[in-house]
Amino acid sequence: xxxxxxxxxxxxxxxxxxxxxxxxxxxxxxxxxxxxxxxxxxxxxxxxxxxxxxxxxxxxxxxxxxxxxxxxxxxxxxxxxxxxxxxxxxxxxxxxxxxxxxxxxxxxxxxxxxxxxxxxxxxxxxxxxxxxxxxxxxxxxxxxxxxxxxxxxxxxxxxxxxxxxxxxxxxxxxxxxxxxxxxxxxxxxxxxxxxxxxxxxxxxxxxxxxxxxxxxxxxxxxxxxxxxxxxxxxxxxxxxxxxxxxxxxxxxxxxxxxxxxxxxxxxxxxxxxxxxxxxxxxxxxxxxxxxxxxxxxxxxxxxxxxxxxxxxxxxxxxx
Amino acid sequence: xxxxxxxxxxxxxxxxxxxxxxxxxxxxxxxxxxxxxxxxxxxxxxxxxxxxxxxxxxxxxxxxxxxxxxxxxxxxxxxxxxxxxxxxxxxxxxxxxxxxxxxxxxxxxxxxxxxxxxxxxxxxxxxxxxxxxxxxxxxxxxxxxxxxxxxxxxxxxxxxxxxxxxxxxxxxxxxxxxxxxxxxxxxxxxxxxxxxxxxxxxxxxxxxxxxxxxxxxxxxxxxxxxxxxxxxxxxxxxxxxxxxxxxxxxxxxxxxxxxxxxxxxxxxxxxxxxxxxxxxxxxxxxxxxxxxxxxxxxxxxxxxxxxxxxxxxxxxxxxxxxxxxxxxxxxxxxxxxxxxxxxxxxxxxxxxxxxxxxxxxxxxxxxxxxxxxxxxxxxxxxxxxxxxxxxxxxxxxxxxxxxxxxxxxxxxxxxxxxxxxxxxxxxxxxxxxxxxxxxxxxxxxxxxxxxxxxxxx
Ligand SMILES: [Zn+2]
Numbered sequence: 001x002x003x004x005x006x007x008x009x010x011x012x013x014x015x016x017x018x019x020x021x022x023x024x025x026x027x028x029x030x031x032x033x034x035x036x037x038x039x040x041x042x043x044x045x046x047x048x049x050x051x052x053x054x055x056x057x058x059x060x061x062x063x064x065x066x067x068x069x070x071x072x073x074x075x076x077x078x079x080x081x082x083x084x085x086x087x088x089x090x091x092x093x094x095x096x097x098x099x100x101x102x103x104x105x106x107x108x109x110x111x112x113x114x115x116x117x118x119x120x121x122x123x124x125x126x127x128x129x130x131x132x133x134x135x136x137x138x139x140x141x142x143x144x145x146x147x148x149x150x151x152x153x154x155x156x157x158x159x160x161x162x163x164x165x166x167x168x169x170x171x172x173x174x175x176x177x178x179x180x181x182x183x184x185x186x187x188x189x190x191x192x193x194x195x196x197x198x199x200x201x202x203x204x205x206x207x208x209x210x211x212x213x214x215x216x217x218x219x220x221x222x223x224x225x226x227x228x229x230x231x232x233x234x235x236x237x238x239x240x241x242x243x244x245x246x247x248x249x250x251x252x253x254x255x256x257x258x259x260x261x262x263x264x265x266x267x268x269x270x271x272x273x274x275x276x277x278x279x280x281x282x283x284x285x286x287x288x289x290x291x292x293x294x295x296x297x298x299x300x301x302x303x304x305x306x307x308x309x310x311x312x313x314x315x316x317x318x319x
Numbered sequence: 320x321x322x323x324x325x326x327x328x329x330x331x332x333x334x335x336x337x338x339x340x341x342x343x344x345x346x347x348x349x350x351x352x353x354x355x356x357x358x359x360x361x362x363x364x365x366x367x368x369x370x371x372x373x374x375x376x377x378x379x380x381x382x383x384x385x386x387x388x389x390x391x392x393x394x395x396x397x398x399x400x401x402x403x404x405x406x407x408x409x410x411x412x413x414x415x416x417x418x419x420x421x422x423x424x425x426x427x428x429x430x431x432x433x434x435x436x437x438x439x440x441x442x443x444x445x446x447x448x449x450x451x452x453x454x455x456x457x458x459x460x461x462x463x464x465x466x467x468x469x470x471x472x473x474x475x476x477x478x479x480x481x482x483x484x485x486x487x488x489x490x491x492x493x494x495x496x497x498x499x500x501x502x503x504x505x506x507x508x509x510x511x512x513x514x515x516x517x518x519x520x521x522x523x524x525x526x527x528x529x530x531x532x533x534x535x536x537x538x539x540x541x542x543x544x545x546x547x548x549x550x551x552x553x554x555x556x557x558x559x560x561x562x563x564x565x566x567x568x569x570x571x572x573x574x575x576x577x578x579x580x581x582x583x584x585x586x587x588x589x590x591x592x593x594x595x596x597x598x599x600x601x602x603x604x605x606x607x608x609x610x611x612x613x614x615x616x617x618x619x620x621x622x623x624x625x626x627x628x629x630x631x632x633x634x635x636x637x638x639x640x641x642x643x644x645x646x647x648x649x650x651x652x653x654x655x656x657x658x659x660x661x662x663x664x665x666x667x668x669x670x671x672x673x674x675x676x677x678x679x680x681x682x683x684x685x686x687x688x689x690x691x692x693x694x695x696x697x698x699x700x701x702x703x704x705x706x707x708x709x710x711x712x713x714x715x716x717x718x719x720x721x722x723x724x725x726x727x728x729x730x731x732x733x734x735x736x737x738x739x740x741x742x743x744x745x746x747x748x749x750x751x752x753x754x755x756x757x758x759x760x761x762x763x764x765x766x767x768x769x770x771x772x773x774x775x776x
Binding site for chain 1: 388389391415424428434435441445446447
């Protein structure tokens with residue numbers, strides 16, 4: 001269990017403890033919030049899950065998949081990469097026909113553009129594919145499961161973040177309670193990305209946001225291999241973790257939040273759909289995703305230099 | 320005050336700062352551009368353009384050759400040393416976005432990251448901890464003879480920059496010469512100074528660190544903040560995490576803060592009786608609190624022309640109160656009796672070694688254009704001409720230990736000439752603001768958060 005990374009890493013335990021304590025304080029200080037949290041105000045827009053953007057292919061006997069027990073290839077918590085739905089979809093996306101990079105890119109585009117974000121409790125990855133929506137961790141898991149089914153190593157990268165202002169406004173600011181939570185929690189909310197091992201290198205895949213949501217925030221559309229850090233989020237220094245599996249605590253937290261604040265969750269989901277709609281118009285006006293992206297990249301400014309963290313022989317680590 | 324010619328005046332400063340100036344036979348074009356001109360703000364334009372071109376081209380070659388990540392960045396941008404042939408080509412030099420210096424890992428990787436930013440060979444650096452903190456990594460670098468310093472945003476993300484001794488000397492000498500030439504003829508080695516900053520030996524915040532030159536330029540300097548200031552301390556006092564430890568720091572801070580203000584007032588009383596020149600250097604908000612206390616007591620001083628104030632850092636006093644530089648000057652005149660022409664603001668940052676100092680005549684921020692090229696970028700990061708406001712960026716040849724070609728998050732307006740005085744070079748309009756959407760920053764800002772908590776409430 002520990003080997004697979006189900007037990008949260010120390011960094012995460014620390015972050016979670018901080019989150020639980022400040023959340024507890026917030027609720028003790030504002031007991032009234034629980035009431036607001038638990039009910040959705042009437043007359044407000046309700047959340048309607050968008051229609052699934054794809055048809056799930058049927059699993060057929062004899063479809064090829066990876067049955068290795070090697071680290072980063074085997075099933076992990078909520079990520080059963082051998083579920084029939086996963087295998088069928090991986091095959092449809094070209095597993096074992098395309099090169100690893102081509103397949104990873106196809107899986108990346110599929111998850112990023114076909115599965116919109118919806119805040120809901122954790123579930124097995126095949127359920128995510130049957131529903132067609134999920135939190136960023138559902139979506140990363142979906143991407144990782146597809147890659148593993150195709151025999152390509154994949155893992156999670158998690159970090160605590162600072163959001164860019166535009167996203168803060170639409171995701172957090174809509175709900176006064178969520179905003180209070182966010183401010184009080186700070187280190188508590190984790191974001192993530194997928195990482196896949198192609199051409200001898202771990203390559204990042206930020207599958208969370210659809211192009212529309214990125215357009216709504218006025219930022220460029222992340223491509224396969226492009227990091228969200230520095231564009232979309234700013235990772236709080238020292239909080240980045242890489243792991244084979246989602247750890248136990250994370251799922252419990254989302255479940256708890258859902259029990260405590262179904263209303264807030266619904267409002268966030270409504271806001272996400274509105275963002276997607278807004279982004280769709282922006283992209284249309286710009287003349288398509290590519291044209292929009294070109295504009296946004298100009299605004300983003302010069303590229304960040306790449307730094308490979310090569311050791312320097314003059315620095316000696318002595319313990 | 321004995322009237323003396325400017326040349327004699329600045330020669331005296333060079334004598335005080337003799338240790339900072341490398342031997343003449345080892346001078347590079349960068350040293351030529353900084354140490355040779357007698358007044359960095361009065362170099363004839365044509366001469367300055369040549370100094371600027373030579374020094375920046377030299378620095379660009381140096382980083383391209385000796386810094387792996389910067390070389391990779393240039394190759395990606397398709398710019399090579401041979402492309403820089405004339406002054407006009409300087410615009411091609413790839414500029415590093417400021418966020419780059421804020422995106423750093425933790426622990427051992429942080430040490431490696433710092434090492435990779437560094438241009439050239441490092442001295443031997445020994446890291447003794449298995450999971451070193453930021454402060455421990457910085458200490459290890461500094462024990463090896465480097466000067467790693469930082470600044471920070473209110474979010475707690477610092478900008479870390481490694482300097483070698485030569486770059487640090489360039490930077491220190493530059494700030495001293497810049498300020499001393501602007502306050503001509505007031506400076507004198509025998510004057511008394513008050514540093515409104517942490518003791519340079521007890522902090523790695525750059526604005527504090529660079530002030531160590533103050534102790535060589537002036538014989539008698541008192542220091543306002545004498546305790547250790549670490550990244551951990553800044554994190555604790557920035558709010559967010561509230562625990563016993565943090566409360567203790569705040570309590571400690573309240574008592575020492577009040578004592579600090581009383582000490583400064585006593586110092587003023589003592590110097591009122593002498594005929595010596597006095598100069599305050601540092602964070603405006605400390606002097607602001609001193610003046611507020613004096614006003615409450617209905618007191619004032621009259622130092623007149625023998626007093627001067629040099630400020631730097633943020634101008635936010637409390638959460639919602641932003642002090643304007645002009646209001647501050649007026650208050651200094653009313654409460655301390657120091658004329659506005661002796662109250663000059665300095666604009667600089669941890670990533671750079673160019674110091675923009677206000678001229679006494681018009682309080683515009685003059686740029687040291689012989690070794691440092693100011694650039695303004697629009698929303699799409701294209702360079703714009705004089706008179707338009709935009710994001711500030713610079714090509715700084717004095718940065719030898721890291722590539723000093725950097726954009727900032729500051730919004731400025733660059734003018735070709737000062738509208739008021741006759742110094743020939745470019746100026747920035749006095750109020751520098753943050754570009755909308757980027758975080759607040761300023762060194763004084765950090766200290767403000769640390770100390771205002773309890774002062775005067
Ligand atoms: Zn001027």
